[in-house]
Each structure stands twice: as C-alpha cells, then as structure tokens.
Amino acid sequence: MSDRLKCVLVVGLGLIGGSFARAVKMRGLADRVVGYDLNPQECQLGLQLGVIDEQAEDLLQAAAEADLVMLAVPVKATEALLETLAPVLKPGTLLTDVGSTKMNIIEAGQRVFGNLPACFVPGHPIAGAEKSGVQASNAHLFERHKVILTPLPETDASAVSRLASLWQALGADVLQMTPQRHDEVLAATSHLPHILAFSLVDTLAHEEQNKDIFRYAAGGFRDFTRIAASDPVMWHDICQANRDALLSQIDQFTTGLARLREAIDQGDSQTLLGIFTRARVAREYFSTLLSGTAYELKPAARSETPTAEPVPSQGE
Structure with missing residues (x-):
C-alpha cells in the first residue's frame, strides 16, 4: 500500500x-x-x-x-x-x-x-x-x-x-x-456444501449402527464431512441471511439427486455414466481454476472464473 x-x-x-x-x-x-x-x-x-x-x-x-x-x-x-x-x-x-x-x-x-x-x-x-x-x-x-x-x-x-x-x-x-452475484455464487460453492455435510452427518448419526458407520468411514467421507465441524451458530446465521439463494441451490441439487436416484433404481447405465463423466470433467476443469491458489489440487494453467473481475495491483 x-x-x-x-x-x-x-x-x-x-x-x-x-x-x-x-x-x-x-x-x-x-x-x-x-x-x-x-x-x-x-x-x-x-x-x-x-x-x-x-x-x-x-x-x-x-x-x-x-x-x-x-x-x-x-x-x-x-x-x-x-x-x-x-x-x-x-x-x-x-x-x-x-x-x-x-x-x-x-x-x-x-x-x-x-x-x-x-x-x-x-x-x-x-x-x-x-x-x-x-x-x-x-x-x-x-x-x-x-x-x-x-x-x-x-x-x-x-x-x-x-x-x-x-x-x-x-x-x-x-x-x-456485485453483492447479488456474490450471494448466488457463495450459496452454490460454499453454503450448499456445508448444508449437505451437516445433513449427511446428522442423518447418519441417527442410524442405529452409527458407531460402525463412523468407525469404518473411508477418506472420502472424512474429506466431505470435515466442514460439518464448523460453527453451528455461524451457519445458522448464514442460512437465514442468504435464504433465497440457498433455497434455490438446494432445489437444484434435490432435482439432480432425484435424477441420479431414478437412474440407480432403473439400472439406467447410460444416465449414470453420463452424470459421472460430466461431473469428472467439470471437477478437472475446476482443478485448473484453482491452479496457483492455496486450494491447488494439481499443476494446471491459471484461469479466472467468469463471475468476477480481478482487481489490479497499485500502479497497474
């Protein structure tokens, strides 16, 4: 400065x-x-x-x-x-x-x-x-x-x-x-994942055999549910403060999950492979966006998201 x-x-x-x-x-x-x-x-x-x-x-x-x-x-x-x-x-x-x-x-x-x-x-x-x-x-x-x-x-x-x-x-x-776009983006990328993690852990905690579930949980479960250890009061406040954007994201996720459930129920291999393949490609693209940041997952070309504008350093 x-x-x-x-x-x-x-x-x-x-x-x-x-x-x-x-x-x-x-x-x-x-x-x-x-x-x-x-x-x-x-x-x-x-x-x-x-x-x-x-x-x-x-x-x-x-x-x-x-x-x-x-x-x-x-x-x-x-x-x-x-x-x-x-x-x-x-x-x-x-x-x-x-x-x-x-x-x-x-x-x-x-x-x-x-x-x-x-x-x-x-x-x-x-x-x-x-x-x-x-x-x-x-x-x-x-x-x-x-x-x-x-x-x-x-x-x-x-x-x-x-x-x-x-x-x-x-x-x-x-x-x-813009403030509006910020709240929409964060509802999808931060608030929804936290809500899902809280919900999953709370749901499994009610299972009769929950000790075995948690005892034998693999790395994927630990990685995904890590954020369920976050401050409950803070997340209560965030849910109320960003209610509409978060509800919209929950509804979209619910629709997608219902589509996946139906494909599993019907043995619809084409739909399952389509969902999993698209998700994998999207995740790999997401990894390139994180390149060069503290969230970096693997070496890749630097890219900015189209939802935000970089702020130049002084003198640029």
Missing part, C-alpha cells in the same frame, strides 16, 4: 478477524492494530500472542481514531454494530467486513446510514478453517486465497483501491462482483 495506515481497528477477534489483525501487524502495514471483542479474554489472548498492539477499552473512541474499521462479527450482529459505530466514524474512514453474505450487510448499512458511506466497501475473504477464536489466527491465512469485494455504484473508487491493495499486501487475490 502506498498510504500507510495509522490505526486499524478489528472488531471481532475470531479466526478471520484475528488472522487479519495478525497479518497486518506482522507485515507492518499499520502503526497500530487495535482489537475489540465482546469476550475480553480473546483480546487479552490476542495481546499475549502478538495478534494486536492494543485492546480497545472504549469501542467508540477506538472507532473514532481508526483509519480502517474491519467488522469481523457474525452477519446477524453487523447491523447493531453499525448503529453503534455510525455516529463516531470519521469521513474517509475505510469501513469493511468479512461476512459470508453481502446483500444483508448492505441492506443493514442502508437502514443505519440511509445513504451508505462512500468509504464502505463490503468484502469476503474465501478462507477459513474449522477452528475458531484468536488462538487459531494465522498471519498467512489469506495468502493465495481469494478475497471478494462487492462495492456499490456510489462507493468511492479510491476506497476500493486502497482496500484491495491492503488485501493484496496480505497475499490475497482480490476480485470484484
């Missing part, structure tokens, strides 16, 4: 907020990294681990002094937090978030501010882990991962550029898309 930040305030020192604070601090991208969390023990631990420089004793004062305010709280808590911070934010303060849904964040901002601040740039890092809390924070978490920014027409272009440069300095690959 060309403009060094004097003070960064991170509200919410969970995995993502803590990793953002730790990464900014480790790379020396701000003079001060201040943390705030409803659980003061998380802040104290953050200080001990060197994740933050200071603990915000007074949230309003810390927000009033900040050049950048990062909201790393559950999506359902964002509106109340915006109401608290709105009166004290300086003009020009970069305001952003890390929520997995974007339309509800923007709508919350509109209810609080009326006209959204020009320096409000919603964002979403596509990175994470099943572990939570500041102790799980990792300064390298965002390296070679995508961060999606969803600015609105009224968003200041320089604010988008500054935030993109900050994420790029953390090693992330920054993209832009």
Whole structure:
C-alpha cells in the first residue's frame, strides 16, 4: 500500500478477524492494530500472542481514531454494530467486513446510514478453517486465497483501491462482483456444501449402527464431512441471511439427486455414466481454476472464473 495506515481497528477477534489483525501487524502495514471483542479474554489472548498492539477499552473512541474499521462479527450482529459505530466514524474512514453474505450487510448499512458511506466497501475473504477464536489466527491465512469485494455504484473508487491493495499486501487475490452475484455464487460453492455435510452427518448419526458407520468411514467421507465441524451458530446465521439463494441451490441439487436416484433404481447405465463423466470433467476443469491458489489440487494453467473481475495491483 502506498498510504500507510495509522490505526486499524478489528472488531471481532475470531479466526478471520484475528488472522487479519495478525497479518497486518506482522507485515507492518499499520502503526497500530487495535482489537475489540465482546469476550475480553480473546483480546487479552490476542495481546499475549502478538495478534494486536492494543485492546480497545472504549469501542467508540477506538472507532473514532481508526483509519480502517474491519467488522469481523457474525452477519446477524453487523447491523447493531453499525448503529453503534455510525455516529463516531470519521469521513474517509475505510469501513469493511468479512461476512459470508453481502446483500444483508448492505441492506443493514442502508437502514443505519440511509445513504451508505462512500468509504464502505463490503468484502469476503474465501478462507477459513474449522477452528475458531484468536488462538487459531494465522498471519498467512489469506495468502493465495481469494478475497471478494462487492462495492456499490456510489462507493468511492479510491476506497476500493486502497482496500484491495491492503488485501493484496496480505497475499490475497482480490476480485470484484456485485453483492447479488456474490450471494448466488457463495450459496452454490460454499453454503450448499456445508448444508449437505451437516445433513449427511446428522442423518447418519441417527442410524442405529452409527458407531460402525463412523468407525469404518473411508477418506472420502472424512474429506466431505470435515466442514460439518464448523460453527453451528455461524451457519445458522448464514442460512437465514442468504435464504433465497440457498433455497434455490438446494432445489437444484434435490432435482439432480432425484435424477441420479431414478437412474440407480432403473439400472439406467447410460444416465449414470453420463452424470459421472460430466461431473469428472467439470471437477478437472475446476482443478485448473484453482491452479496457483492455496486450494491447488494439481499443476494446471491459471484461469479466472467468469463471475468476477480481478482487481489490479497499485500502479497497474
């Protein structure tokens, strides 16, 4: 970044907020990294681990002094937090978030501010882990991962550029898309897989012989259901926040699964082979899209998805 930040305030020192604070601090991208969390023990631990420089004793004062305010709280808590911070934010303060849904964040901002601040740039890092809390924070978490920014027409272009440069300095690959498209894409690629994993594990847990099922589960089961260990409260909130897009994806999946069930029931080899072959080809293509990222599966040519636009580095 060309403009060094004097003070960064991170509200919410969970995995993502803590990793953002730790990464900014480790790379020396701000003079001060201040943390705030409803659980003061998380802040104290953050200080001990060197994740933050200071603990915000007074949230309003810390927000009033900040050049950048990062909201790393559950999506359902964002509106109340915006109401608290709105009166004290300086003009020009970069305001952003890390929520997995974007339309509800923007709508919350509109209810609080009326006209959204020009320096409000919603964002979403596509990175994470099943572990939570500041102790799980990792300064390298965002390296070679995508961060999606969803600015609105009224968003200041320089604010988008500054935030993109900050994420790029953390090693992330920054993209832009509309908030609506973001929520549709994430419903398909993140929210639906989590829902399926939760559902599968919950269903099998009710089986009478579930001990044998889990004891003898192979790698495929462990790989697919790993994400069912994610935070239930967070995913409850995401389901409510992205309800319509997620329901649409569930309906599409249900239709596809019913087609597969019928083919198995009827012994329809042609349909089965067609589904499996198309899926294999699509999966191999997906692997090429991941080449060069932290999700890389095998060497392949770099490609961008058609649903997002890369954000150039400063000076490009």
